[in-house]
Amino acid sequence: MNEEKRGRISKIRKNSFIITFEGRELPAKPKGSFYDAAPDAWPVVGDTVSFVENPAGDSVILSVCERKTLLARPDQAKTGVMQYMVANADYCFIVTALNEDYSFNRIARYASVALSGGSMPVVILTKSDLCNNVGRYVREAESVSDGVRVFAVSAKYGIGLDELKQYFVPGTTIALMGSSGAGKSTLINAIAGEEVMQTGEIRSDDGKGRHTTTHRQMIRLPNDVWIIDTPGMREIGMADADEGIDRTFSDILALESQCRFRNCRHETEPGCAVKAAIASGKLSKERFELYKNLGKENADHRARKKEISKSVKAYKKSKSRTEE
Numbered sequence: 001m002n003e004e005k006r007g008r009i010s011k012i013r014k015n016s017f018i019i020t021f022e023g024r025e026l027p028a029k030p031k032g033s034f035y036d037a038a039p040d041a042w043p044v045v046g047d048t049v050s051f052v053e054n055p056a057g058d059s060v061i062l063s064v065c066e067r068k069t070l071l072a073r074p075d076q077a078k079t080g081v082m083q084y085m086v087a088n089a090d091y092c093f094i095v096t097a098l099n100e101d102y103s104f105n106r107i108a109r110y111a112s113v114a115l116s117g118g119s120m121p122v123v124i125l126t127k128s129d130l131c132n133n134v135g136r137y138v139r140e141a142e143s144v145s146d147g148v149r150v151f152a153v154s155a156k157y158g159i160g161l162d163e164l165k166q167y168f169v170p171g172t173t174i175a176l177m178g179s180s181g182a183g184k185s186t187l188i189n190a191i192a193g194e195e196v197m198q199t200g201e202i203r204s205d206d207g208k209g210r211h212t213t214t215h216r217q218m219i220r221l222p223n224d225v226w227i228i229d230t231p232g233m234r235e236i237g238m239a240d241a242d243e244g245i246d247r248t249f250s251d252i253l254a255l256e257s258q259c260r261f262r263n264c265r266h267e268t269e270p271g272c273a274v275k276a277a278i279a280s281g282k283l284s285k286e287r288f289e290l291y292k293n294l295g296k297e298n299a300d301h302r303a304r305k306k307e308i309s310k311s312v313k314a315y316k317k318s319k320s321r322t323e324e
């Protein structure tokens with residue numbers, strides 16, 4: 001009866017967790033010791049957990065099994081705290097619509113976050129039926145990084161979906177991320193062949209979505225592929241993303257290693273391989289600026305986190321003195 005079982009977290013609402021286990025959905029709560037654990041130790045959607053089933057109420061989550069990947073972003077209030085989004089996603093589908101939603105900058109951000117967390121980024125340009133210049137956008141999105149593949153699809157008309165089949169290998173987990181209204185849930189319905197997710201109209205004035213999906217949710221398709229739908233994100237900041245930024249912009253890193261001076265800032269130094277690449281058209285100035293900006297944002301977050309933890313320590317010290 002009290003045997004330990006293993007299932008996957010498919011949904012979280014406030015502090016109420018749902019475990020998917022042998023086709024059933026079990027409500028569950030983490031055991032008490034989680035309250036003393038680090039924030040990233042808490043279960044997130046996609047996690048495999050060990051638990052004890054309680055047929056009469058909440059099952060008890062005992063531990064989170066080792067994660068293959070973990071996607072995180074800084075919280076929007078910029079308090080230095082990380083928000084852990086999904087675990088064990090082999091692929092992160094970066095969903096961007098081919099309308100006002102399309103943004104080269106945002107694709108690079110998502111790619112950096114995916115690579116930092118260990119997931120393979122795949123760019124999905126949706127609503128190809130609304131765009132008469134699809135090839136241009138595909139090529140531009142491909143230039144974000146050597147590390148990303150790009151597909152243009154129309155979930156509405158079923159165009160381009162066959163090419164995604166290569167990712168639907170049994171046991172694979174795919175998380176979809178992007179802005180509200182980009183078409184994540186519609187794409188999942190098209191992949192699933194039935195309406196498994198709720199979808200919503202975008203606003204007619206600015207093309208933005210209405211945040212139809214409000215919680216992360218994982219479903220298992222009959223072909224044993226796990227799909228995670230996520231709520232649209234307004235922004236995706238850079239934090240703890242050094243590795244992902246380096247991998248997204250690995251060509252720039254390679255150029256930097258060829259500069260004459262090791263500490264070259266790529267400004268006025270002679271023998272600068274980055275500037276030479278920009279001058280010859282091998283590297284676009286915009287992409288280099290983006291690389292610098294994301295790196296700076298990432299470094300600023302680290303500095304802020306340090307500052308916050310210093311003030312928390314100082315506060316705790318002064319508090320313990322007054323209590324003595």
Ligand SMILES: Nc1nc2c(ncn2[C@@H]2O[C@H](COP(=O)(O)OP(=O)(O)OP(=O)(O)O)[C@@H](O)[C@H]2O)c(=O)[nH]1
Nearest residue numbers: 155156181182183184185186199200211212213232
């Ligand atoms: N023309 C066209 N419209 C699409 C396509 N895919 C999605 N849409 C429409 O875009 C709107 C938003 O789609 P959703 O799937 O709800 O978007 P979402 O990314 O899940 O949005 P949130 O849940 O708010 O994050 C809906 O009206 C869809 O019908 C497409 O391929 N072509």
Ligand SMILES: [Mg+2]
Nearest residue numbers: 184185212213
């Ligand atoms: Mg949705």
